[in-house]
């Protein structure tokens with residue numbers, strides 16, 4: 001279905017269990033809907049097993065994890081692990097403020113990509129890049145998306161090559 | 167006799183100085199102690215804070231320690247999970263009559279946290295059955311109400327001077343008309359009193375418009391006097407709790423304006439944000455700077471009320487009183503009344519996604535930049551309360567409202583709505 005024919009894709013929107021912020025979810029629900037999504041918004045403090053249950057129930061084309069409280073990196077890993085454990089594969093993106101310091105952003109993005117995220121949107125122009133991602137997904141499907149590789153800071157290069165080697 | 171917090175506040179009040187307080191919390195014990203020590207060493211009237219991390223807030227006392235061991239930072243201090251003797255050591259030589267310490271924790275089921283703070287030798291905390299449930303948890307409001315009742319009784323049973331600050335004056339931190347915030351904090355105060363708490367603070371979070379804010383705090387003081395005559399209370403103001411300016415100048419000026427608001431309206435205590443608010447967890451140094459800035463800005467004579475303030479006062483008073491009365495009429499038990507009020511939509515927090523909130527109300531900014539009701543849902547207002555139907559909000563319009571204060575301060579126009587002659 002193309003955008004012109006109504007809702008182009010189904011999107012499950014969630015945060016992580018420890019995160020009670022939901023202005024980000026309210027905003028993203030509207031934003032995703034305006035970009036063609038039929039959104040189910042699970043609200044604050046969502047346990048990972050509820051996310052799994054809702055993925056099974058709603059069968060989304062895209063799972064979006066938004067977290068801003070600083071514990072989202074861990075929380076997103078838990079969601080990815082639970083999905084794997086349940087044998088579910090669904091395109092999943094994360095974004096917001098995933099740790100307590102912006103200097104972690106490159107590392108966190110790299111790690112979540114290696115754990116199975118389709119993409120991770122952090123920092124100043126996250127929303128613009130997300131809009132492009134949604135437009136791509138509507139045309140080609142979210143699973144076909146290739147995230148640009150994050151720039152590796154020189155002091156992190158060793159760690160990155162280690163994790164690639166694994 | 168009274169506890170450290172009440173005595174400290176009473177002293178500062180006598181000297182007409184504002185007490186400032188950070189919202190600081192670190193996962194690591196040594197970092198938390200260093201932060202408390204530096205705040206303690208400031209030469210301004212200041213109260214210390216232990217802000218609890220958000221694993222603890224949702225009752226997960228395992229992940230906090232595991233994540234610390236994995237080398238990650240937390241967004242607060244896991245007071246339940248760290249060994250109790252370590253927490254006591256952390257406080258030794260700092261906590262005392264000259265440096266009260268409050269635990270701020272955002273838990274809907276607070277008993278474990280309150281037990282821990284009591285075991286650590288503390289007696290002062292924050293919360294409330296509504297304000298620590300609907301913005302902070304998915305648990306049913308009814309559970310939070312009974313857990314908070316039990317925890318209040320536990321606190322006053324265990325320590326002589328248990329003090330609780332209601333978070334009702336903040337709720338979701340932004341886009342909520344002042345009358346609902348005031349009604350909520352007064353109602354939570356009544357709830358605390360019903361469960362034996364004799365010492366409390368009532369809160370208000372700075373909004374979007376100076377005159378409206380000054381009027382709101384005055385309404386809060388008047389209603390607290392009327393409804394809570396037999397407990398010891400003071401008013402705590404929160405520096406703007408919504409989307410914060412991202413530039414250092416904008417953030418600093420907003421912090422200053424909150425200190426002036428506190429001064430003008432005789433708030434006893436101010437919880438201060440930092441220049442890192444829009445970004446991520448602030449450093450100790452940023453907290454210290456912000457506390458100094460706020461304390462200095464609160465100097466000087468209070469500004470007297472202007473004519474517009476009187477109009478806001480009448481409007482907020484009418485709405486807040488109506489909400490309080492309607493809720494109290496539902497049940498003699500304040501907790502039961504609060505639960506029913508939400509079920510009936512007589513209380514309804516704009517934009518709040520919690521399942522026990524009807525989410526039929528909205529809030530808009532008027533052409534003055536003041537907070538007004540959009541839809542009033544089933545709120546019990548009569549006649550004169552105007553609705554400003556918002557229609558279907560687009561994401562960009564929602565963001566414009568959320569970002570309104572940040573935008574003004576980041577562009578050096580804190581008083582834009584007031585015209586060129588506008589002063590504080």
Ligand code: B12
Nearest residue numbers: 020021022023066069070095096100121130410443446447
């Ligand atoms: C309002 C607010 C609250 C309210 C929340 C009410 C509610 N239930 O929603 C209250 C007061 C209750 C609150 C509580 C807490 N908060 Co708070 N809060 C904020 C505040 C001021 C604004 C958040 C907001 O309204 N955002 C509005 C949305 C639209 O913007 P946004 O969240 O930034 O999202 C944008 C982008 O990040 C991006 N984005 C977000 N997610 C995603 C996902 C994808 C896929 C994409 C593409 C983009 C994207 O898109 C959005 C639009 O640009 C921020 C600071 C700030 N920004 O000014 C702190 C902040 C988020 N809070 C913070 C913290 C730590 C807490 C507490 C732990 C208490 C504390 N220590 O201060 C508790 C947390 C409780 C919990 N269990 O999680 C920290 C997080 C720190 C970090 N990440 O390092 C912040 C950053 C403040 C700070 N600097 O310390 N908070």
